Amino acid sequence: MVDTSKPEALIENIDHTPPKKPWEEVPPDLSAGKFCYPTKKKNLEYLSLPTTTVDEWSPADEEWPLPDNWQQIVHDGFKDLLGKYRSLKIFMDTCVRCGACADKCHFFIGTGDPKNMPVLRAELLRSVYRNDFTRAGKILKKIAGARPLTKEVIKEWFTYFYQCTECRRCSVYCPYGIDTAEVTMMARELLTLLGLNINWILEPAANCFRTGNHLGIQPHAFKEMIEFFCDDIEEITGKKIEPSFNRKGAEILFITPSGDAFADPGTYAMMGYIMLFEQIGLDYTFSTYASEGGNFGLFTSSEMMKRLNAKMYAEAKRLGVKWILGGECGHMWRVIHQYMDTMNGPVDFGEVPVNPITGTRFDNAASTRMVHITEFTADLIRHNKLKMDPSRNDMYTVTYHDSCNPARAMGLFDEPRYVLNAVCNNFCEMPESTIREQTFCCGSGSGLNTEEIMDLRLRGGLPRANAVRYVHEKHGVNMLSCVCAIDRAALPPLMEYWVPEVGVCGVHELVGNALVMEGEIERTTNLRFEPLNEEAEVEADV
């Protein structure tokens, strides 16, 4: 066991040499720290999902609490998915195992575990597919790469499909576009049929179903939290802001991940949004019902995703808004961009989004009626609607982490960069193979941001952290900006471990810092209440 308290030791001990034994004969490591805690039964029950046979169990247990007909359940579920998703069929059938994906996965790079090579991760499922559904597999069995579904296989699935962050990096390099995120989503859907999900996914999902957000913040508390930020804003800028909640007749409904209301540094991004909207006089409202941008259903099943997502359109319609503006979040934007309209549309409210300040029509969101905050802010800046003082971010040399989903499931690359370049003076990019469509995951996406697998998360986040370290050493970067709430929760411990000199922020925190508000007092601190001028000299030599 490597001593993870020493980063250099961890990295030097990574071995990419495959083991001697063939992978089919290597059992998954289910010792403590290697698996996510399974979900509490109450979450399954609350969401009307199939349950395990006992309440309390651990993946380390020899015998897992599966129903007697578990094999039939998985087989039938698999068959059902194959009938519903061309993607699954194609991805099961076409892989030639060329190996191009092998070292593209952050978990493989950080662990050296061959089952973290995307090709093998998919083979875990594919081998069962061949056994159950293909002629060659039924006749030739092992020779054709088929293997029967055993309890060992289920353990392996649980281990490795909760060790994939659905970041889609491998699919960029695959000559057939095989997307491991899709494979993992299908596998998790199958595991969920047996009640095998993890608590860090299903607890937020259950919370979200009931209270409208992952963190289980109730309506009055949500309002209080936002008002608390407004007090901070007032202290910093002298501006008193009173946002509205659940207000009918507002032009725009604003939805952002609840993480932005809950924990630093997301809260600073939240302050940035509020300040921006106040400055331009936006007619918008928060909703306590649709108080979550994120969607942990995405990590559970397409049905759960749809159930949780439904609130957005329902609330937009109830409040009678024209369109929805969405905050900084990664997987939230995958759901909005690629799933929402299909699942819960066609919309029956509002109109094609128009920026009321600039008059820009967002035709790219004509059907979904939802615009990304950096698209919105970039448009404002482009039209000179905002007065900025980027020197207020001079204490930072900033780099930008492309969050997986906005990058590879949306193509949001230049909007946030445009905003960043307008709000800070010192910006530089990480190496090319680690940004944009080649960006590396924080290592904690798709519901894996859970404490018990910290060792895995640090390893999975290593490629990202290492690229940050590179620009830190080379250009003095000390701030890692991003547009994802999971990042804002996952990257701070990652930086703390690998590059402790670098902080993490949302893009709109920097917007909030730089934004010159009408009638504001002279600012002496940034949104973190750090003095504005102290560090200027330290960074002067950069």
Place this chain on the structure above:
Amino acid sequence: MNAAYLYSLIAVVLLGLLAYAGVAVAGLEGLFGIFIPYVALIVFVAGFANRIIGWGKTPVPFRIPTTSGQQKSLPWVKHDKFDSPYNTIGVIGRMALEILLFRSLFKNSRVGFSDAGGYQKIYYKWVVWLWLFAILFHYAFLVTIVRHLRFFAEPVPFFVEMLAKVDGMMQVGAPGMYLSGVVLLGMAMLLLVRRIVLPKVKYISMAADYFPLLLIIGIAATGILMRHFAKVDVAAVKELTMGLATFRPAIPEGDISALFYVHMFFVSLLVAYIPFSKLMHMGGVFLSPTRNLPNNSRAVRHVNPWNYPVKTHTYEEYEDDFREKMKEAGLPVEKE
């Protein structure tokens, strides 16, 4: 692993010997020259169609392109038309680049660790080899197939003649050596060596990876042997193949080398094997939903044919849960 490689090798050698002995010893020209090729063709056509129809009939519930470039959003943001296509033309461009140039594979890189600079650094190095082997392999295969049309058409179409002329441009030996045949054999061997030598690729390789490669090596090798060493009677071969093509199959008078039947048998095996194997990637690459869909899902609604109503937590239920707290906090409510 080793066993998978060995089994495949043994299988291909035995199959080759089977055809050789079948013709040379048992005189089964009709079986290997007519019956098996026809059966293989039927299996291929039926199997391939079955697969494609199977895929085609399966819905594409969501529009899930992998975006590898800037989306189309604001008019002044430079949109990447091929890596993030917005319409059908863009998708056709992306697919053409993918299918004709193996663009994704071209991006391949290798990860490594280095401690230059005083700390452990991960680096990513662009590597061209897999792409190069693969694209040469596939194009050589294509040229070889087109070149073989001269055995199935009389008169030989002009483009086949032309291609053969270009392919034989090197003018090595007599009859002239075809570049495509040599490249096909060479690349298949390199792809095989890669599988055996590179530890990671070796670890993921199965019999189903070695077998078709070895079969193709067998096909190319017997082809080259026939042309340059065994000097098979080409006129007789063409008589046979024309008979097959015109559905008047007959084994010609005179002696075609048994080597030819080995070649023919390997080709038949490969063709019949396609629908049941990873070689279906030739069809699948056209249908991959992460590549062949435009990235315009916010602008144009994608319809999921099996979309069904689900149980949600409605606003009314939510307000029922929290009404008192909402009222107390001054939040508007629907029902007092």
